[in-house]
Amino acid sequence: MSNFGNQVQFQVYQTMQNPDPDRLPVLYEEWEKKARDVLEDGPYYYVAGGAGGGKTMEANLSAFDQWSIVPRMLRNVEDRDLTVDMFGQTYHYPILHAPIGVQSIIHEEGDLGSARACAEMGIPFTASSASTVPMEKIAEVMGDASRWFQLYWSKDPDVTASFLQRAENSGYSAIVVTLDTPMLAWREYDLKNVYLPFLLGEGVGNYLTDPAFRSKLDKPPEEDPTSAIMHWTQVFGNPGLTWEDIGFLRKHTTLPILLKGVLHPDDAKLAMDHGVDGIIVSNHGGRQVDGSISALEALPQITKTVQGKMPVLMDSGIRRGSDVLKAMALGATAVLVGRPCMYGLAVAGGKGVQEVLKNIIADMDLTMGLAGQKSMAELDRKILNKTT
Ligand SMILES: Cc1cc2nc3c(=O)[nH]c(=O)nc-3n(C[C@H](O)[C@H](O)[C@H](O)COP(=O)(O)O)c2cc1C
Numbered sequence: 177m178s179n180f181g182n183q184v185q186f187q188v189y190q191t192m193q194n195p196d197p198d199r200l201p202v203l204y205e206e207w208e209k210k211a212r213d214v215l216e217d218g219p220y221y222y223v224a225g226g227a228g229g230g231k232t233m234e235a236n237l238s239a240f241d242q243w244s245i246v247p248r249m250l251r252n253v254e255d256r257d258l259t260v261d262m263f264g265q266t267y268h269y270p271i272l273h274a275p276i277g278v279q280s281i282i283h284e285e286g287d288l289g290s291a292r293a294c295a296e297m298g299i300p301f302t303a304s305s306a307s308t309v310p311m312e313k314i315a316e317v318m319g320d321a322s323r324w325f326q327l328y329w330s331k332d333p334d335v336t337a338s339f340l341q342r343a344e345n346s347g348y349s350a351i352v353v354t355l356d357t358p359m360l361a362w363r364e365y366d367l368k369n370v371y372l373p374f375l376l377g378e379g380v381g382n383y384l385t386d387p388a389f390r391s392k393l394d395k396p397p398e399e400d401p402t403s404a405i406m407h408w409t410q411v412f413g414n415p416g417l418t419w420e421d422i423g424f425l426r427k428h429t430t431l432p433i434l435l436k437g438v439l440h441p442d443d444a445k446l447a448m449d450h451g452v453d454g455i456i457v458s459n460h461g462g463r464q465v466d467g468s469i470s471a472l473e474a475l476p477q478i479t480k481t482v483q484g485k486m487p488v489l490m491d492s493g494i495r496r497g498s499d500v501l502k503a504m505a506l507g508a509t510a511v512l513v514g515r516p517c518m519y520g521l522a523v524a525g526g527k528g529v530q531e532v533l534k535n536i537i538a539d540m541d542l543t544m545g546l547a548g549q550k551s552m553a554e555l556d557r558k559i560l561n562k563t564t
């Protein structure tokens with residue numbers, strides 16, 4: 177049971193007599209603006225940009241305005257329960273750190289700063305296949321804290337199998353298989369800025385240290401980094417995959433498997449038919465298909481199809497506490513936070529990530545209580561009104 181939001185709020189106001197000149201931002205917009213100030217064009221737009229004309233990114237945010245919360249009164253909301261259960265475990269909050277590659281382009285602490293921040297807060301960190309440091313190093317700084325591994329399903333099955341094995345060996349407790357990025361989309365800002373971090377050797381840490389990947393190179397990456405990166409561009413993704421291939425993953429891991437990037441209810445059904453353990457409704461933050469359905473718009477149909485038979489997580493557009501509440505009320509089991517964490521990382525390293533997540537949780541907790549609700553896991557559609 178918690179009154180997390182009240183505590184965070186109190187801590188802030190307590191400093192009123194003693195203002196901190198290095199105070200970190202509160203508003204999402206302020207984090208983004210500060211990140212813009214500290215980052216070069218290439219890295220900033222790599223994070224902030226989307227596919228094509230950015231329509232999906234906009235839709236991800238405006239979708240939340242199409243639902244309004246209808247608060248209830250006099251329901252004793254003094255102690256609130258923020259926990260959710262997934263895959264036989266209880267999580268403190270319905271929030272995870274989204275898988276984000278190449279964090280080293282944003283801050284020198286990179287993936288390790290974010291992972292440490294999450295570990296300290298009891299928020300699961302989802303390590304990306306495209307991290308700059310290998311997954312074992314991330315695991316090391318997290319100790320026993322909860323972590324998931326995001327798989328980019330390589331064209332080379334040996335690399336895929338090896339990643340799954342390494343994740344299991346280093347204490348990751350779930351595998352997130354990202355389906356929406358077998359190749360990178362047409363990203364106008366990155367093309368304009370001529371910026372692709374991998375070609376600079378960022379975000380390839382798991383590959384360069386992987387025995388299966390290395391065994392396919394003529395020379396080790398330490399001797400010939402350019403050829404290693406060229407090989408990476410050949411095997412990174414696999415646009416040839418079909419639903420029949422899911423069996424390969426099952427054969428190579430005993431961990432729960434979640435499919436990330438599901439937007440169509442028929443794909444949610446196929447996911448269940450193929451025996452996966454969960455899905456993540458996501459359009460990759462609008463970075464893949466411009467003009468795609470927003471993730472929040474896709475959510476209700478999908479939760480209706482899944483009928484509570486497996487966890488349905490959601491990301492793409494979570495910025496504030498009320499966003500979390502709306503997604504949960506539409507049937508999400510938990511949500512993932514992406515860009516806000518990256519702006520936190522850019523501005524203040526791991527400390528910034530922690531501040532961003534702490535504020536979202538505090539806002540979420542207070543908003544839930546003020547809406548007359550006591551438990552994240554019990555939120556339902558009845559607290560929402562569709563405005564359009
Ligand atoms: C810079 C950046 C890198 C990302 N890298 C990955 C990745 O390696 N793997 C992955 O599954 N998703 C990746 N994503 C997508 C996020 O996991 C998540 O779906 C997205 O950020 C959600 O949108 P939002 O941040 O606008 O809320 C990345 C997103 C950003 C912004």
Ligand SMILES: O=C(O)C(=O)c1ccccc1
Pocket residue numbers: 276277278306357379460463
């Ligand atoms: O940039 C991305 O959205 C992304 O998912 C990605 C893909 C490959 C490597 C690193 C990140």
